[in-house]
Amino acid sequence: MKPKESSAACAEHEVAAVLARYTQALDHRTWLGAAALFLPDGVLAFGQDMIRGPHAIAARMRADLSVYHGTHHHVGLPRVELDGDVAHVSASCIGTHVRDPQDGATHTVVGGRYEAELRRTPEGWRINRMTPHYAWRSGPPLSH
Template sequence: MSLTATTDDLAVLSRRVAELTDRVEIAELCDRYTANLDKNRGSDDWLPSVFTEDAHLTFPMGEYKGLAGLAAFQQMARTTFERTHHISANYAIRLDGDRAEVAAHLTAVHVRRREEPDGHFAIGGHYDAEVVRTPQGWRISRFVFDLVWRAGEPPAGKV
């Protein structure tokens, strides 16, 4: 048995490393989305680090298109809830060159007032997302959330 790698071996290894790198970067993108929902509630500056300019998000309470639409959605969330806690997990990532599909689970707790943490609205479900490789890295171009359960009082006229 030879310890010398062949050109084919190196090509296979290189492709595998690239695939693993893409998977890690896409999972980090999904985590960056939920972390920013909770940590950067006072600003929309983070949106371009997660979404494409023409991103399209679909939730039970409505659809939001483009970065301006996403900013309006975030403003509604900020004025309705003082604090949030989102968890995204169980990523199934299907790579296809510079595009990928992600299926994942999401739970979220929305607290109206810090001094009343028991008065919250919680949800759980799954999402499907399309992501694309951009010069700045992977970004979400489409996001569809499927609500499975909810608990507590939703925002007036929502969900």
């Protein structure tokens, strides 16, 4: 592998790791840990609803996901396109949201993809914008 290819492969791996840390933080309910992956002016976008900045993002995650007994997010192998210190990412995802572990009828499963833009900073890659796109849902509507 040539040095430039190796550098790109390392960056792609680092970007994919940010996505993995984001979904793990959601499932572990470490809201501030998930929000810390965003830039100070980073955006979490749900359609027209733009949540800006780590503190607002953490508050929204807490409000949306605390209603569930637990969640489990799976992220597929991301497609990463690098443009210098900017990465554009698309990754398929499935999220399971469990309200009552004893009642399967209360489980909501959604599938779709995450679209994100990340920027390389001195601290590593950070999310500038994250947008979940839901393609399908099984079970009750999500809480947000």
